[in-house]
Structures are given as structure tokens and as C-alpha cells.
Amino acid sequence: VTDYRLPTNVKPVHYKITLNPLIEDLDPRTFTGEVQIRVKIIEETDSITLHYNDLSINTISVNRINTETDIAVYHEYDNITHFCTIRINKVENEDVEETFKTNEEYIITINYLGYHRVDMYGFYRSSYKDENGDTVWLATTQFEPGNARRAFPCFDEPAFKATFEISILRKRNLQAISNMPRKNDGNQLYDNFETTRVMPTYLIAFIVSDFVALENDTENFKVWARKGAIEQAQYSFEIGPSLLHAIEEFLLDFKYPMPKMDEVAVPDFSAGAMENWGLTTYRERIILYDKDHATAGTKQQIATVVAHEFAHQWFGDLVSPEWWNYLWLNEGFATYFESFATDMVERDWRLREQFVVRDLQSALAADALSTSHPITQFVDSPNSIRSIFDTISYEKAGSVIRMMEHFLTTEVFKEGLKRYLQIRQYSNANEEHLYDAMNEKFLSTKPELYEDVAKIMHTWTRQPGYPVLTITSEEENQLTITQKRFLLTPTSTAEEDDSLWTIPLTYAVQDSNFDDTSTKQWMRGSSLKISRPTEENRWFIFNPQQTENALSRITNSIADMHSHNHYPTRSKIISLNYHGKCYNKRTHKYDGHHSLYYSRCHYPRWSSEADYIPWYSALNAFSFLNLRLTGTDIYPLFQEYLWKLIQNLYEGLAFEESDADSHVTQLHRSLIIQWACNLEHEHCIETAKQKFSTVSNGNTIPANLQSVTYCTALRHGGEEDWDLLWNKYVDSNYATEQSLILGALGCTTNQTLINRYLMMSITNNENIRRQDSASVFSAVYSNPEGFQLAFNFLQNNYDEIANS
Numbered sequence: 001v002t003d004y005r006l007p008t009n010v011k012p013v014h015y016k017i018t019l020n021p022l023i024e025d026l027d028p029r030t031f032t033g034e035v036q037i038r039v040k041i042i043e044e045t046d047s048i049t050l051h052y053n054d055l056s057i058n059t060i061s062v063n064r065i066n067t068e069t070d071i072a073v074y075h076e077y078d079n080i081t082h083f084c085t086i087r088i089n090k091v092e093n094e095d096v097e098e099t100f101k102t103n104e105e106y107i108i109t110i111n112y113l114g115y116h117r118v119d120m121y122g123f124y125r126s127s128y129k130d131e132n133g134d135t136v137w138l139a140t141t142q143f144e145p146g147n148a149r150r151a152f153p154c155f156d157e158p159a160f161k162a163t164f165e166i167s168i169l170r171k172r173n174l175q176a177i178s179n180m181p182r183k184n185d186g187n188q189l190y191d192n193f194e195t196t197r198v199m200p201t202y203l204i205a206f207i208v209s210d211f212v213a214l215e216n217d218t219e220n221f222k223v224w225a226r227k228g229a230i231e232q233a234q235y236s237f238e239i240g241p242s243l244l245h246a247i248e249e250f251l252l253d254f255k256y257p258m259p260k261m262d263e264v265a266v267p268d269f270s271a272g273a274m275e276n277w278g279l280t281t282y283r284e285r286i287i288l289y290d291k292d293h294a295t296a297g298t299k300q301q302i303a304t305v306v307a308h309e310f311a312h313q314w315f316g317d318l319v320s321p322e323w324w325n326y327l328w329l330n331e332g333f334a335t336y337f338e339s340f341a342t343d344m345v346e347r348d349w350r351l352r353e354q355f356v357v358r359d360l361q362s363a364l365a366a367d368a369l370s371t372s373h374p375i376t377q378f379v380d381s382p383n384s385i386r387s388i389f390d391t392i393s394y395e396k397a398g399s400v401i402r403m404m405e406h407f408l409t410t411e412v413f414k415e416g417l418k419r420y421l422q423i424r425q426y427s428n429a430n431e432e433h434l435y436d437a438m439n440e441k442f443l444s445t446k447p448e449l450y451e452d453v454a455k456i457m458h459t460w461t462r463q464p465g466y467p468v469l470t471i472t473s474e475e476e477n478q479l480t481i482t483q484k485r486f487l488l489t490p491t492s493t494a495e496e497d498d499s500l501w502t503i504p505l506t507y508a509v510q511d512s513n514f515d516d517t518s519t520k521q522w523m524r525g526s527s528l529k530i531s532r533p534t535e536e537n538r539w540f541i542f543n544p545q546q547t548e549n550a551l552s553r554i555t556n557s558i559a560d561m562h563s564h565n566h567y568p569t570r571s572k573i574i575s576l577n578y579h580g581k582c583y584n585k586r587t588h589k590y591d592g593h594h595s596l597y598y599s600r601c602h603y604p605r606w607s608s609e610a611d612y613i614p615w616y617s618a619l620n621a622f623s624f625l626n627l628r629l630t631g632t633d634i635y636p637l638f639q640e641y642l643w644k645l646i647q648n649l650y651e652g653l654a655f656e657e658s659d660a661d662s663h664v665t666q667l668h669r670s671l672i673i674q675w676a677c678n679l680e681h682e683h684c685i686e687t688a689k690q691k692f693s694t695v696s697n698g699n700t701i702p703a704n705l706q707s708v709t710y711c712t713a714l715r716h717g718g719e720e721d722w723d724l725l726w727n728k729y730v731d732s733n734y735a736t737e738q739s740l741i742l743g744a745l746g747c748t749t750n751q752t753l754i755n756r757y758l759m760m761s762i763t764n765n766e767n768i769r770r771q772d773s774a775s776v777f778s779a780v781y782s783n784p785e786g787f788q789l790a791f792n793f794l795q796n797n798y799d800e801i802a803n804s
């Protein structure tokens with residue numbers, strides 16, 4: 001078994017890094033670097049182990065600070081673990097130094113050569129075309145989780161926090177930016193940065209480019225982009241400071257810990273965005289916004305991703321995970337704040353409700369698989385670390401954090417968070433640190449519901465899955481509640497799964513306050529009897545607002561629920577019905593997805609449901625069915641059925657924008673029109689074709705209607721339509737528009753075009769960036785006519801794709 005963890009007998013204290021990037025030179029593009037690491041010996045040793053990867057080491061020297069002695073060393077390298085083990089050369093150091101001494105400090109100096117790859121990891125290169133069509137190069141970084149070691153030798157684990165002093169040589173026409181403000185005036189050849197706070201390697205960042213910035217009066221908030229796109233940075237520039245303040249306010253005035261914040265739009269970027277401390281980086285389409293070239297959904301994504309990266313400045317950057325097992329302490333909170341911080345700024349977007357249908361319900365879907373994993377997950381190798389950047393660490397952790405807020409109450413939750421940050425700042429944390437901080441207030445304010453936070457939370461973080469509660473009332477005035485792990489595809493081993501959760505039971509009764517989500521009772525065992533919360537003739541519902549990370553089956557009639565003015569609760573009922581948990585009155589069984597169409601168990605009053613939140617949830621479930629029924633002989637029935645459900649909505653929202661539309665109406669219209677055209681509704685198709693015909697004359701379609709218009713036109717159009725859109729893609733200066741067109745280009749039913757398009761995504765096509773290849777593939781894959789071609793393509797070109 002390979003041990004991927006560094007020994008803990010040596011601790012880095014301070015790094016001095018000097019880099020000389022040569023991005024504009026001929027291949028191979030390289031950089032030279034020198035790193036001086038001051039380390040402290042915790043326990044006497046004859047070797048020091050640290051990381052590097054994809055670097056050519058020239059020299060390594062070690063000096064004992066106290067005695068100013070140079071120590072002769074040699075090193076060994078392991079290319080699986082990336083361990084560089086520096087050992088004392090005992091022959092040359094005869095009688096002088098045989099070991100590195102406890103409590104002594106040493107300086108390790110390493111000179112090396114590195115490579116500006118194009119794979120978007122480490123210190124990589126990116127490029128864009130300027131207004132003359134010339135390629136302009138830049139060099140930028142992406143280190144999480146383990147790629148700082150490709151830029152400089154280091155102790156590349158989150159618990160090895162240190163301070164960093166960075167200097168970067170650059171040409172006069174460029175500038176470097178990094179986590180900290182620049183010390184010099186920018187006229188010199190080197191950009192020298194102030195020493196950082198104590199921080200982990202994976203959050204270091206530096207960028208050398210000719211970018212320009214929008215900056216505020218005090219110059220502590222900037223948004224950077226290539227010159228030709230800088231005016232698209234206005235929205236991020238405006239909303240950024242408000243989001244930072246919203247998080248500070250939520251954390252009871254716990255201030256943003258860095259002296260400045262830069263946001264950078266990077267043309268080539270592997271993830272969506274990255275939370276480097278004081279220097280957040282983004283794909284262009286996730287930070288640059290222009291009303292005519294980006295949808296309401298994209299605008300929302302920009303704001304929520306910025307909130308996500310900003311939340312990390314506290315959760316991850318100030319308090320870092322002890323090890324990647326606790327990745328969720330970063331991503332769960334960042335996901336939580338995406339909605340709950342942005343909601344404090346964009347107040348009419350209904351993000352608290354959107355959280356339920358976007359994050360919580362997608363977590364429940366992912367976590368319903370028998371292959372799911374616990375939130376706190378043991379990982380060691382780089383591959384296993386990468387594999388947990390998933391729905392469980394993000395959306396499920398975010399949902400469980402929301403559940404914690406509700407059982408603790410918001411007030412106790414906020415105080416606990418502040419306390420957690422104060423105790424663990426500039427250090428590392430595991431989940432116990434979080435629970436301890438929460439317990440302080442919780443146990444003193446809620447004696448009647450005494451339950452240790454850790455004991456509750458472990459049942460949610462240390463085992464996979466979640467419970468489904470079945471509530472029956474066989475005896476008068478009494479309910480029996482049982483819990484069982486919910487699995488989408490029950491197997492024989494699933495039947496034996498006796499996982500139990502500690503559940504904060506909540507319920508609301510008819511005509512009561514649905515905003516009250518306080519815990520009515522704790523459930524620990526497999527079954528519990530409680531008295532019926534209200535009289536026999538009045539209904540009640542468990543888990544209103546879906547604050548528990550659980551599902552509940554209800555054997556009562558829910559017919560009256562639709563009229564209750566509470567959207568997340570309504571959407572929960574729909575999700576419940578359409579997510580394979582529907583109770584069929586005729587068979588007395590819970591039907592799975594496949595039998596759904598035939599079962600009569602649907603939401604009772606579809607025709608009167610007009611709200612976006614429940615519909616988002618419903619159509620999510622319908623897309624699951626749509627995918628499976630496409631091409632079968634019952635598909636026309638399905639089309640007809642679904643069209644009847646959405647017909648009123650389609651006619652009400654219409655295929656036109658209005659200035660009076662709210663943000664949510666714009667989202668809703670895009671969703672419904674997309675479905676109407678997908679269901680081949682004639683009016684929808686004709687409208688889209690008619691709108692598209694005006695595009696060739698230079699007409700612009702409102703951004704929110706572009707995607708459906710382009711996609712539908714291509715499905716029903718020819719090669720010249722495809723080419724028209726392709727040229728529009730190539731000429732566009734807007735990453736958001738380009739991304740939208742890339743999706744639409746996959747909609748064609750012409751097999752030759754589909755194959756050509758797939759091939760373009762992996763060949764050295766300068767028009768499709770490597771970061772976007774996967775979008776091309778998924779655009780084709782989600783097209784019923786492209787599905788099989790995409791699959792064949794993957795098989796035939798597997799090696800090429802895997803190696804790229």
C-alpha cells in the first residue's frame with residue numbers, strides 16, 4: 001500500500017519564492033524558480049520529505065540557521081507519491097551533522113526548471129486573441145488539491161500551513177498579481193508581494209498577464225479581464241463587495257481577513273472557479289456578464305459562484321481542513337453561502353427556495369445510489385482526493401449544514417460558526433471542531449432537547465445515504481414513524497441495510513405557521529410512536545420546507561396541500577411523488593420511475609400550479625422519464641400528457657420577453673419554453689424557427705430565448721443553419737454567449753455534422769478550448785439523435801480523449 005502522506009516530523013514555516021516565467025518564448029515554454037523554505041524540525045530525523053512534480057531540479061542545499069552551517073545533502077524522488085526525500089550525506093558531513101536536530105530551523109534552497117503546460121494545472125499557460133486576431137499569452141495557476149508542487153517544491157498538504165513571500169519577474173508590458181498586495185511600484189522588473197498570512201499551499205496563486213482591471217477608490221477590490229472584455233466585468237464588480245459584506249454580516253461581523261480581493265477572468269480554466277485567498281479565479285463565463293449575451297440563469301450563476309468563492313475565504317482559507325477527508329468543511333459551507341449570502345444581496349431571486357430544488361434535491365438524487373459515500377470520506381491518493389469533489393461534498397454537505405442551522409436555530413448556528421472561526425483561524429479543522437463550537441450554546445439553550453451536536457451529525461456525515469420515513473396511523477391519535485435508508489434501486493443488500501439516523505422531526509399542521517421548522521422531537525431508533533399532532537379531520541405534514549435531509553412518505557391524503565402558499569413545501573411533495581416514492585392507491589405500493597406514467601399518483605392539481613419552484617422540481621423528475629421514454633412506443637403518450645400539464649404555463653409565459661419580467665419569471669419562461677419545444681409542440685417550433693430566420697439578418701434575440709431558439713432551429717434546420725451559428729460562435733467576444741451556442745450546436749439531427757462537431761472538440765481546433773470539450777460532448781450526448789454517436793465516438797477515440 002502506497003503511503004501518500006508526508007511525515008509530520010518537519011514543519012514548513014516560511015517560503016520565499018522567486019519565479020521567472022518565460023511565457024512568450026518558444027517551446028518548450030518553461031519557467032525557472034528558486035524556493036527557500038524555512039523549516040522547523042519537530043522530531044530529530046535524518047531526512048526531510050516534501051513534494052514536487054513535473055519539475056527539473058538543478059540544486060538542493062540545506063543550511064542550519066542557528067549555526068550557519070551548510071549541510072551536504074542528496075535527494076531521492078518517487079514519481080508516484082511525488083515525494084522528494086532530502087537526506088544528509090553522511091560521508092561528507094562526517095563528525096559534523098548526522099541528523100536534523102529537534103527544534104532547530106533550517107533553510108532548504110531549491111533551484112529548478114518548470115513547465116508552462118496547457119493542461120490547466122500548476123503554473124500553466126493560457127491565451128486569448130486580441131482585437132487584431134493575434135494570440136496573447138498569459139501564465140496563471142490552479143493548485144487545488146495537489147498542484148502547487150508543479151510550480152514550486154513544497155509541503156503540499158493543507159495542514160502544512162506557512163507564510164509565503166513571492167517575487168515574480170515579468171516583462172515591462174505585463175504585471176503580476178498574487179494573493180497579497182504588491183510591495184513595489186510596478187516599474188521594476190520584479191513584482192514583489194507582501195508576505196501572506198499563514199496559509200496552505202493549495203491556495204497560493206499568481207498570474208502574469210496584460211489584463212486590465214476595474215477597481216474601487218480604495219484599490220482593495222478589483223476585477224481583472226482581458227482588455228476586450230473588461231466592460232463585461234461591471235456586474236461582478238458591483239456585486240462583489242456586497243457579497244463579501246453579506247458574509248461578514250451573516251458571520252456576526254467576522255471581517256474578511258485579507259487586505260484586498262482580486263477576481264480574475266481566466267480564458268482557460270479547468271474548474272468553474274477557485275477560491276485562492278485574496279485572488280479568486282474564474283472561467284470567463286462565470287464572472288463576465290452582459291445583459292444581451294447572458295441569460296438570467298447565467299447571471300444567477302455568476303453571483304452565486306462569487307458568493308461560493310468568497311465564503312471559502314473563511315471556510316477553507318482562514319480555517320483549512322485538516323486533510324481532504326474534511327473537504328466538506330470547505331465545500332459544504334461554500335455551497336450553503338452560494339444561496340444564503342446571495343439571497344441577502346439579490347433579494348427577489350428566491351434563492352432560499354431555489355436551494356431546496358437545486359441543491360438539496362440533487363443531493364438526495366445522488367445520495368440515493370448504493371455507490372454513494374459518507375460526507376466525511378477517507379481519501380489518500382490524488383485520484384481518490386479528486387473523486388470527492390462531488391455532489392456529496394458540495395450539495396449534500398450544504399444541505400446537512402442547512403439542517404443543522406434549523407435544529408440549532410439560526411441564532412445559535414451563527415454564533416457557533418463565529419466561534420468555530422475564531423478558535424480555528426490560521427489553523428486547521430476537522431468536523432469535531434465545528435460541533436464543539438456549536439455545542440457551547442446549543443446545550444445551554446435547548447436542555448429539553450438535549451442531544452450532543454456531534455452525536456446527531458455523525459449519523460449524517462459518517463455513513464452514506466439518508467432515511468426515508470414512513471408515517472402510519474393505525475391507532476387512534478397515534479402515529480408510528482419508521483426510518484429506513486432510501487435506495488433508488490433496492491437490492492437484497494439494501495434490505496439488510498440497518499443504518500439509522502438521528503432525525504430532528506419537524507411538522508406543520510393545517511393552517512399553522514410553516515416557517516416554524518423547530519425540532520418537535522428527536523428520532524434515533526428504527527421506529528417511534530408519537531401522538532397525532534392535530535385532530536383527525538385536519539391534515540399535517542412532516543418535514544415542511546424539507547429542512548431535514550430526509551424524505552417522508554405520508555399515507556394521509558395530501559390533496560389539500562396544493563393550496564398552501566409555501567413553495568418549497570409544495571416542491572417537496574412533487575419531488576416526493578416524482579422521485580420514485582409515489583404511493584399508488586390502487587396497488588398500495590410505492591411506484592418506481594418506470595411505472596410512473598401509468599400510476600395515477602400525480603400531484604393533484606397541476607392545472608393550478610403555476611409557480612417556478614415546484615415546476616423546477618417536477619420537470620427535473622420528468623427529464624429523468626423523458627430520457628428513458630424517448631424512442632419507445634409510449635413516448636407520444638408521454639409527450640401528450642406532459643404538454644397538457646404545461647400548456648397553460650406556456651401560453652401564460654409566452655415566447656416573448658417583457659420589461660416587467662422578474663428574474664424568476666425569466667428563469668421560469670426559459671424552462672417551460674425549452675420543454676414545449678422539446679416536446680415538439682408546433683407553436684414553439686414555428687416561433688423558434690421564425691425567430692432564428694431573423695438572426696441571419698443581424699437581428700438579436702433576447703439572451704434568455706437564445707438557447708431554445710438556436711437548439712430548436714438546428715433540430716429542424718440544415719447545414720447552413722449550423723454554419724451560421726458556428727460562425728456566430730467563432731466571432732463572439734462573450735464567453736457566456738459562446739457557451740450557450742456550444743450547447744445549441746449539439747442539437748442538430750444531421751449525423752455528419754454531429755460527428756464533425758465531436759471531432760472538432762478533440763482535435764487541435766483553436767476555436768474550441770480544451771476546457772469546453774466536455775461541453776461539446778454533453779451537448780451531443782443529451783440530444784436523442786446524438787446519444788449513440790457520442791457513445792461510439794467515445795469508444796473509437798478513447799485513447800486520444802484519455803491522453804488529452
Ligand SMILES: [Zn+2]
Nearest residue numbers: 308312331334
Ligand atoms: Zn468550492
